[in-house]
Amino acid sequence: MGEQxxxxxxxxxxxxxxxASGGGxxxxxxxxxxxxxxxxxxxxQGASQPEELVERAKTLGYSAxxxxxxxxxxxxxxxxVAAKKAALKLLVGSQFRVEVAADDQPCPxxxxxxxxxxxxxxxxxxxxxxxxxxxxxxxxxxxxxGDIEATELADCVVVASPVRGATEDxxxxxxxxxxxxxxxxxxxxxxxxxxxxDEMWLYKLRQASELxxxxxxxxxxxxxxxxxxKPLHDVMTATRLxxxxxxxxxxLQVNAERHLRTRLRLxxxxxxxxxxxxxxxxxxxxFSLDELTQQSEI
Amino acid sequence: xxxxxxxxxxxxxxxxxxxxRIVQEGADLGVTSVAWATNGLAAQALARAGIENGFKRPLDxxxxxxxxxxxxxxxxxxGTLQRLGCRTLGDVRHLPRGGISRRFDKxxxxxLDRAYGVQxxxxxxxxxxxxxxxxLELMSRVEMAPALLFGARRLLLQMCGWLAARHSGTAAFTLxxxxxxxxxxxxxxxxxxxxxxxxxxxxxxxxxRLLAEHLAKVELKAPVGELRLAATEVVSLExxxxxLLLDENQTKESLQLVLERxxxxxGPERVLRPVLTDDHRLEWMxxxxxxxxxxxxxxxxxxxxxxxTWVLPHPLKLxxxxxxxxxxxxxxxxxxxxxxxxGWWHRLxxxxxxxxxxxxxxxxxxxxxxxxxxxxxxxxxxRTGHVQRDYWVALSEHAGVLWVYQERLASDExxxxxxxxxx
Numbered sequence: 104m105g106e107q108x109x110x111x112x113x114x115x116x117x118x119x120x121x122x123a124s125g126g127g128x129x130x131x132x133x134x135x136x137x138x139x140x141x142x143x144x145x146x147x148q149g150a151s152q153p154e155e156l157v158e159r160a161k162t163l164g165y166s167a168x169x170x171x172x173x174x175x176x177x178x179x180x181x182x183x184v185a186a187k188k189a190a191l192k193l194l195v196g197s198q199f200r201v202e203v204a205a206d207d208q209p210c211p212x213x214x215x216x217x218x219x220x221x222x223x224x225x226x227x228x229x230x231x232x233x234x235x236x237x238x239x240x241x242x243x244x245x246x247x248x249g250d251i252e253a254t255e256l257a258d259c260v261v262v263a264s265p266v267r268g269a270t271e272d273x274x275x276x277x278x279x280x281x282x283x284x285x286x287x288x289x290x291x292x293x294x295x296x297x298x299x300x301d302e303m304w305l306y307k308l309r310q311a312s313e314l315x316x317x318x319x320x321x322x323x324x325x326x327x328x329x330x331x332x333k334p335l336h337d338v339m340t341a342t343r344l345x346x347x348x349x350x351x352x353x354x355l356q357v358n359a360e361r362h363l364r365t366r367l368r369l370x371x372x373x374x375x376x377x378x379x380x381x382x383x384x385x386x387x388x389x390f391s392l393d394e395l396t397q398q399s400e401i
Numbered sequence: 402x403x404x405x406x407x408x409x410x411x412x413x414x415x416x417x418x419x420x421x422r423i424v425q426e427g428a429d430l431g432v433t434s435v436a437w438a439t440n441g442l443a444a445q446a447l448a449r450a451g452i453e454n455g456f457k458r459p460l461d462x463x464x465x466x467x468x469x470x471x472x473x474x475x476x477x478x479x480g481t482l483q484r485l486g487c488r489t490l491g492d493v494r495h496l497p498r499g500g501i502s503r504r505f506d507k508x509x510x511x512x513l514d515r516a517y518g519v520q521x522x523x524x525x526x527x528x529x530x531x532x533x534x535x536x537l538e539l540m541s542r543v544e545m546a547p548a549l550l551f552g553a554r555r556l557l558l559q560m561c562g563w564l565a566a567r568h569s570g571t572a573a574f575t576l577x578x579x580x581x582x583x584x585x586x587x588x589x590x591x592x593x594x595x596x597x598x599x600x601x602x603x604x605x606x607x608x609x610r611l612l613a614e615h616l617a618k619v620e621l622k623a624p625v626g627e628l629r630l631a632a633t634e635v636v637s638l639e640x641x642x643x644x645l646l647l648d649e650n651q652t653k654e655s656l657q658l659v660l661e662r663x664x665x666x667x668g669p670e671r672v673l674r675p676v677l678t679d680d681h682r683l684e685w686m687x688x689x690x691x692x693x694x695x696x697x698x699x700x701x702x703x704x705x706x707x708x709x710t711w712v713l714p715h716p717l718k719l720x721x722x723x724x725x726x727x728x729x730x731x732x733x734x735x736x737x738x739x740x741x742x743x744g745w746w747h748r749l750x751x752x753x754x755x756x757x758x759x760x761x762x763x764x765x766x767x768x769x770x771x772x773x774x775x776x777x778x779x780x781x782x783x784r785t786g787h788v789q790r791d792y793w794v795a796l797s798e799h800a801g802v803l804w805v806y807q808e809r810l811a812s813d814e815x816x817x818x819x820x821x822x823x824x
Binding site for chain 2: 296297298299300302333334337348349350351352353354355357358359360
C-alpha cells in the first residue's frame, strides 16, 4: 500500500511539511469538499476504488466527498460502506457529459448532479435509467442540452464545468441557461489543474459568474486517489481507446493533477471563497443510502 | 494480341496515324508484325504471313493465297491436308464442306468461316492478372548495372500499361536480376532492388529516372542474363484532370518528385521532413523523419496552448540565484506553471534516438522522493522518456520570451532548464 502516500512521483517542496500534519485536520487550512470524482465504476475512466477514494479523502481531512461516476451510481454502495466506516460525509451523485446541438448554443460542459434528499436520489436514478435505455449501444449514453428537463432533476443540486477553450460568450450563454433551469441550485465548477491558462480560465469564469450571479465553486475533477495511479490511468485510457499506449498521445491526461490533492495544495491553488463554496454545496446535500434501508424496512 | 480499332480511329487522328502509332510503340512491347483485317482471325493469319493491309483487295482473295499454317485451327491437320493436295487456305476452302466436317474437327470449318467473315466472331474479354510480374531475357549479357535500365524500361512500360488498365499506381516495385549461368561460383543467383516512390505513380519516365538513380549505386557480381519486375505495392490512383492552369496540387507534386530524387541520390536518411506527433512532451511533439516514409494520414491539430517557435535540441540547464532561474540576467516568470507528466511507457533505445516502444510499467514511479541512489534515478530517466516538469513562460531582458521548466531531481533539489524560445 505504498501508494497511499502522495510522496511518490515527487511533488513540489511544499508537500513536505504538510505531511507532518498529515493524517489530521490541517489546522488553519480552509475546509474542502470534493464535488467531482469518478471511481473504477465509471468503466475505464477512474483508476481508484470507491473505498480508496473515501479513505484518502478522510486522511486528507476533506469535509465531504461526492462520488460522481459517469452516468452511474453503481459504486455508491461500496463508497457508502467505506464512508460510514471512516465517518466521512458522502455526497451521492453522478456526472454527465452534455453535448450541444447547434453552434449558437453554449459550449459542451460536464454536469455534476448531486442528490439533496431521497426524492432527489430517485430523480437522479430515473434520469440515469432514461439515458441508458435510450442509447442503442450498451454502456454509452448521449445527453443533449435540449433534452434536459430541470423538473426531472428536482431536489438535486448541479455543478456545471465547461470545457476549456470556451469563449466568454459561450460561458455567459451557459450561465444564463443554468440560471433559467436550475435557479438557486446551480454552480459553475472551476478546475485548476496546473495548466498554463489556469489564471485566464478563472478570470473568464469569474466574469461569467458576475454577469449571471451564479457562484463559482472549486472542483477537483478527480480520477485517482493518489497521483501514483497515473500510469494505471494511462493504461486504462489506452484500453478504452483501443490503441497502444504510445499512440494515445494527447488523449492521455497531460499530468497527474486529477487526484485527491492535499488541502495545502488546494489552498494554494484556489481562492478561499471557491473552497468555502464547496462546503455550502455539501451542506445542501443531506442524503444517505441508509434512508433507503429504512424505507424498505417500513 | 488483338485490338479492335475501328471505333477508335477518330480519337487517334485517323487510320493512318493510329497505324503509325501502333507500329512504332508496339515495337517497344516486342511486337514484330502487324496486320489488320475485317476480323481478328483474318488479321492474325495475315500478320503471320507478313501482309499488313487486309483491305487492299477483297479478303477472300488475300486469304486464299496464304499457306495453311496461317490459321491455328488448320495447323493440326496440315499433314493430312497436304496429302490431299492442298497448299493454301484457298485449297482447303474449296474442298467439299460436308467431307471436311466429317473427316476433320468441326472447329476447322468454323475457323475458316470466321476468318472469311461468313460467321461472326466472338471474343472473350481481356482480364488482367491480379498482380503484375513479368520477366525478360536480355539479348546479350549485361555487366554494368546501369545498362540493366535498358531492359528494365521495357518491363516498366508493361507495368505502367497494367497499372493504367487497373487505374492504379505503384508505391513500390521490385527489380530482380538473375546472373548468367556462366557466373563465378561466389556470385550467387542474382540480386534484387526494391524501389519505393514518395507517392503512387505510373509515370514511366518518373519510374525510369528513379530506377536509374538506384541502379547507379548497384554493383553487379556477375553478368546478368534475365530480368524480372514485379509491382509489390499497388495503390489505386486518382486520375488528374488535364487542367490548363497549373493548380496547387500539381506544383506540390513536383516538390515531391524533387525530394524523392534528392533522397535517392543522398540516401533516404539524409532528407528529413518535420512531422507533428501527438504527444504532451515538447521534444516528442515534433519529429524528423526520412522523406520517403509515408506521412501520417491524419493531420494532428496543433496544441491550443502557445508553443515555443524554436526548441532546443537538449534542454539547457540554467544557473539559479535564490531559487530564481538566470539566463542572460534574471528571468521574470510570466505565467505558469504548466505541468507536463508522462512518457513512463516510452522506452528509449540505445542510440537515444526517437523510436517509441511500449514497454511494461517501469519502476520509475516506485522511486520515492527519498531515493538514496541518485544515479539510479538518472539511469531511469535515460532509459524511459518519462518527464515531470513545470513549464513557465519567462521574460528575459535580453533574450526575449522563453519557455523554461523546473524539474525535480532525484534528490530533493529542483533545477531549471531552458527548453524553447518564443518568436
